[in-house]
Amino acid sequence: MTYTEAAELLRRQDNILILTHRRPDGDTIGCAVGLRAALRELGKTAWVLPNADATALFTPYLEGYLAPEGFSPDFVVSVDIASRGLFPDNAKCWLEKGVDLAIDHHGSNEGFGKENCVDPGRAACGELIYDIVRQWGPVSPTAALPLYLAVSTDTGCFVYSNTTSGTHRVAADLLDTGIDYRSVNKRHFRTKSFKRLRLESMITEGMDLFDNGTIAIAAVTLDMMKALDAHEEDAEDIAAFAGQIEGVETAVTIRELRPGECKLSVRTSAGLNASAVCALLGGGGHAAAAGCSVMGTVADAKAAILDAIRRIQQG
Amino acid sequence: MTYTEAAELLRRQDNILILTHRRPDGDTIGCAVGLRAALRELGKTAWVLPNADATALFTPYLEGYLAPEGFSPDFVVSVDIASRGLFPDNAKCWLEKGVDLAIDHHGSNEGFGKENCVDPGRAACGELIYDIVRQWGPVSPTAALPLYLAVSTDTGCFVYSNTTSGTHRVAADLLDTGIDYRSVNKRHFRTKSFKRLRLESMITEGMDLFDNGTIAIAAVTLDMMKALDAHEEDAEDIAAFAGQIEGVETAVTIRELRPGECKLSVRTSAGLNASAVCALLGGGGHAAAAGCSVMGTVADAKAAILDAIRRIQQG
Numbered sequence: 359m360t361y362t363e364a365a366e367l368l369r370r371q372d373n374i375l376i377l378t379h380r381r382p383d384g385d386t387i388g389c390a391v392g393l394r395a396a397l398r399e400l401g402k403t404a405w406v407l408p409n410a411d412a413t414a415l416f417t418p419y420l421e422g423y424l425a426p427e428g429f430s431p432d433f434v435v436s437v438d439i440a441s442r443g444l445f446p447d448n449a450k451c452w453l454e455k456g457v458d459l460a461i462d463h464h465g466s467n468e469g470f471g472k473e474n475c476v477d478p479g480r481a482a483c484g485e486l487i488y489d490i491v492r493q494w495g496p497v498s499p500t501a502a503l504p505l506y507l508a509v510s511t512d513t514g515c516f517v518y519s520n521t522t523s524g525t526h527r528v529a530a531d532l533l534d535t536g537i538d539y540r541s542v543n544k545r546h547f548r549t550k551s552f553k554r555l556r557l558e559s560m561i562t563e564g565m566d567l568f569d570n571g572t573i574a575i576a577a578v579t580l581d582m583m584k585a586l587d588a589h590e591e592d593a594e595d596i597a598a599f600a601g602q603i604e605g606v607e608t609a610v611t612i613r614e615l616r617p618g619e620c621k622l623s624v625r626t627s628a629g630l631n632a633s634a635v636c637a638l639l640g641g642g643g644h645a646a647a648a649g650c651s652v653m654g655t656v657a658d659a660k661a662a663i664l665d666a667i668r669r670i671q672q673g
Numbered sequence: 674m675t676y677t678e679a680a681e682l683l684r685r686q687d688n689i690l691i692l693t694h695r696r697p698d699g700d701t702i703g704c705a706v707g708l709r710a711a712l713r714e715l716g717k718t719a720w721v722l723p724n725a726d727a728t729a730l731f732t733p734y735l736e737g738y739l740a741p742e743g744f745s746p747d748f749v750v751s752v753d754i755a756s757r758g759l760f761p762d763n764a765k766c767w768l769e770k771g772v773d774l775a776i777d778h779h780g781s782n783e784g785f786g787k788e789n790c791v792d793p794g795r796a797a798c799g800e801l802i803y804d805i806v807r808q809w810g811p812v813s814p815t816a817a818l819p820l821y822l823a824v825s826t827d828t829g830c831f832v833y834s835n836t837t838s839g840t841h842r843v844a845a846d847l848l849d850t851g852i853d854y855r856s857v858n859k860r861h862f863r864t865k866s867f868k869r870l871r872l873e874s875m876i877t878e879g880m881d882l883f884d885n886g887t888i889a890i891a892a893v894t895l896d897m898m899k900a901l902d903a904h905e906e907d908a909e910d911i912a913a914f915a916g917q918i919e920g921v922e923t924a925v926t927i928r929e930l931r932p933g934e935c936k937l938s939v940r941t942s943a944g945l946n947a948s949a950v951c952a953l954l955g956g957g958g959h960a961a962a963a964g965c966s967v968m969g970t971v972a973d974a975k976a977a978i979l980d981a982i983r984r985i986q987q988g
Contacts, residue, residue, distance in 0.1 A: 515831055
């Protein structure tokens with residue numbers, strides 16, 4: 359259904375529960391909080407289902423918005439959830455009882471909702487939620503701030519290639535409500551933990567470059583994480599780190615999960631098929647971004663992925 | 674004068690020379706190239722004065738736009754130049770002969786033009802140039818791409834606190850012309866040289882933190898630059914590096930210029946007056962960003978600035 363139809367459907371409901379996805383990011387959290395705020399302003403009872411995976415970066419946005427124990431909804435909405443597999447454990451029951459409306463921007467959306475409002479042309483699901491809530495009247499700063507979080511985080515603050523003119527226009531409208539977007543930008547795009555910087559240093563110093571610097575292999579070892587007393591959030595989105603190096607066309611990031619097991623991410627920007635490379639090691643993914651696992655040391659994983667790259671290069 | 678008046682004034686001219694500022698950034702280059710493109714489409718002869726300081730990051734945008742030897746203009750426009758001191762050597766003659774129109778967004782603009790179109794409310798001078806050129810009709814992709822460069826670089830790709838809803842709306846309009854803004858984003862905001870990453874590693878490993886991590890003192894030494902065979906562009910905007918660390922309120926960056934001479938940058942975000950700190954060492958600036966010099970080693974500079982911070986802290 360279209361966003362105007364989704365807005366109309368929501369307007370007729372009450373006692374609404376909003377679901378976010380596993381390992382929640384700024385988009386799913388921002389959409390849930392923004393939608394809840396707007397529904398509340400319409401006089402509805404609406405809550406966001408608690409999400410056990412939410413990290414300290416996002417939990418402050420959820421404060422005061424979480425469903426109380428025993429809340430029994432009459433209408434269930436999912437935001438930014440593409441597949442059944444992305445439902446957190448405490449949300450799985452709604453897959454059986456039924457999700458009344460799924461709002462999403464992933465082209466791969468499985469269509470699990472009774473009604474589905476899916477627009478893959480949007481950089482963030484937050485753009486779609488904005489279009490829905492503005493049907494109900496002027497968007498308040500309370501709803502606009504989390505929607506700005508959604509739109510900005512899913513586009514890396516308007517730098518990723520999914521950003522469109524529509525994204526900028528939504529951002530402009532949200533800024534006009536008078537929100538403190540500068541704090542969001544500072545917190546999410548201009549702040550790094552010292553542990554993160556030291557982790558980046560270690561990765562840089564241990565980086566292997568091949569073929570005149572067009573192939574980079576980076577590693578995050580258990581020793582590094584231990585030496586820094588680093589947490590999972592210090593390593594967030596670390597797979598993008600090596601790909602930013604000037605001249606690098608194939609960026610591999612090896613993550614040592616436990617002794618003898620490594621997870622690899624391969625990102626390519628110049629034609630090499632990352633999915634084909636990873637398939638040789640039992641993995642898969644997309645042409646420009648894929649992954650696989652190697653049972654062995656970090657050195658084993660380096661050797662294996664370089665060999666796989668060579669085999670695909672040679673056709 | 675207003676931008677509509679500036680547009681009208683420019684429309685009546687021909688043989689136009691466009692001046693950029695010393696150590697040119699994306700805003701001054703983007704404004705010059707974008708304005709030249711739009712004037713050319715109006716049938717005017719217009720050229721950008723060559724700028725000897727332009728780095729490899731920006732010279733490609735200037736290709737085909739530079740004034741030929743001996744070009745004798747009837748009208749001279751400066752873009753994004755705030756003060757007489759920022760005129761490159763080969764542009765200084767126009768300070769005497771006269772700059773017919775100065776277009777700028779700096780509140781500190783000295784008003785050296787015969788006519789001045791200055792709007793400090795704009796994040797980038799490129800926003801103002803956009804408003805001028807759109808008075809002449811639809812903005813072409815040829816003009817829009819450099820204007821996107823201008824707007825995006827001066828806002829760190831819409832992340833700096835100068836970004837407004839107006840900035841996003843200009844960006845949206847520019848994107849709608851069909852320009853390859855993704856390449857601009859990739860080149861300017863998602864690419865770092867390996868030397869730059871290694872320099873950041875060295876700075877991180879040598880960083881001194883004080884007062885529970887609220888004060889950071891970073892140093893870029895001659896030895897580091899030599900060890901990496903790094904160039905000036907690898908150290909661009911390095912003064913912002915320490916300030917991104919979570920919890921840091923006072924970020925000092927020491928740059929060893931030559932043996933026995935250091936340049937210091939102080940940025941504060943929690944009330945400490947950076948200008949007062951630097952004044953103790955003979956420097957100055959703004960409350961949140963100031964600078965000074967110390968004749969001595971990097972260790973001398975560290976001791977001196979920490980002492981200055983302590984004195985201002987104690988009132």
